[in-house]
Amino acid sequence: MWLRWWKRPGPDAINHVDLERSITLTVGLEQTASLAETIQLAQEQVLIPLRETLPPGFRVELAGSADILSDTLFQLGSSFVLSLVITYLLLVALYRSFRYPVIIMITVPMGIAGAVLSLVIANAIPGVNVPLDMMTGLGFVILTGVVVNNAILLLDRTLQLRQEQSLTWDDALYLAVSDRLRPIFMSAGTSVLGMLPLAVFPGKGAELYQGLGIALTGGLALSTVLTPTVVPALVRLMEDWREIRKPRSSIVRTRDAKVKPVKEKVGGRK
Template identity: 45%
Template sequence: GEADKLTQTRRALQWNFILAAIIIYLLMSGLFSNFVYPFIILFTLPLAAAGGFIGLKLVNMFVNPQPLDILTMLGFVILIGVVVNNAILIVHQSLNNIRLGGMDYREAVLEATRLRLRPIYMTTFTSIFGMLPLVISPGPGSEIYRGLGSVILGGLALSSIFVIFVIPSLLMFFIKMERKN
């Protein structure tokens, strides 16, 4: 009955999560004409997922217990599309600095990170503060979207911190490896 439908929906959402990651990878491979750079960008997904689970755990501890229901799982799928944007900004700007600006790869990545820091944090804080009412608002029906909001809020918060440090480091490493070969 109802439990079987829930199990089927969970499986479908798990496959949707994987399918979304594959589609994003293929789109970015076409955008960058490279198969390595999308992996660097997709490295933000485990960080975002960890942040999503941390956000859900914090809501369970301090607000109200929230199950890992369908809307909460949908939050992870939404998180995939939102989180990669910050890493795309850094990678794309770095490659433009190298190709069009003639910069050394280290200088290009550091300059791209410096240039994109403000837009990344402005959009992240806007999204976080936009999700905050979903997470902390009391009242009838608020628990429906609380899980979704907490996953997106936690995932954005954690990934935006790491994207400034991890993505530039990985990008410099892979560009250096490409140049050696």
Template identity: 30%
Template sequence: PKDVSLDGGGGSDETVEVFQSLGLATLTAIGLVYLTMLVTFGKARIPFIILSSLIFVPIGSLVGLVLAKEPLSVSVMIGFLMLIGIVTTNAIVLVDRITQNREQKGMTIRESLIEAGKTRLRPILMTAFATIAALIPLALTTSSGTLISKGLAITVIGGLASSTLLTLIIIPVVYELFFAKQVKREKQLEKETT
């Protein structure tokens, strides 16, 4: 009849509310990371270069969740939040070295990228592998339904593995694209001097 209505409630409403809150927390975290880097580096382009590494976080995380047959849950969303900090730290380490090379050593952008890649490769891989190794026991458990569960570990392991490898390749490319005019000038000067 017309005067009868149906409302859903209970667990599903709470789940949607929690996912919305965690989505908002993720956006806020990215915004705060951007502002912190803007203040630290003093240039608007550098934080965008660093944040471009976050694009690759969902790739490995979602592939890992599909392979492990883990559902999206609150712990998975918390894992995504953790990855924002971990992945940007790796990118910051790389970009900071590039900036040091350019400002203190007077290297060209291409030389700075190559030197930074060689120098920072080992520390970035070591921190990523250490984090992954620490989460393997949790990923191998059968616990589900708890806040700190298998889903969180798989999210962080997958996201960290993919984003670390892709960060080492993509960050230098994005950096060079953001400074394309300067790269052209440096190449022109190099041709003129040779």
């Protein structure tokens, strides 16, 4: 009887998590699977029914990449918000105004829209899967400091023309766009073409940085096309709104006073 118990198979090692015995079940995902969708399906179809049938003293939790996904998304969102705040405060210090940096920061949503649109188009291609992972999210953070450069060039040139030549807002915006349009497209075009191989051409390790390249190229391309039209329109609307809100000068009306004729005395005579 003792020999039978000795030959009975048992665990090679006893794992502990938080000083409690644990059993680890490792699950691998396909390359085309999304981690967020897989976690949601596991919660709904596996974990919730299993927790209802477990005896007291047992619990089931997710670990590994699934456990740190929520923390990663929170940290990424915090970094994105912090980058927006730092960029805005820096522009406020440079322009000494709270209004003009708001117009410049409008280009950030345009860049994000271009990045999201490029990811949707890339995932619609058969055989291509670009997940919204940490590297792809890093591309959105980088966009906040890249897409504002074109708007800074336009607004700075406009204010310079207004100060030096005393032009109207319409003339200053027209000349600023004509002067800065070529440098904007040249700098943005070289940046997009430089990151295009990272986003399009496959290679060793390309799947790690492909989402980053797609987000940067798409966001920068769309913001570059929209900035020369959107930023001047916003500047003109803001100035029109300022003029409307200016208090009108009060006009004081005075009654005409009757002037009595004055007779001069010449030589003591009237």
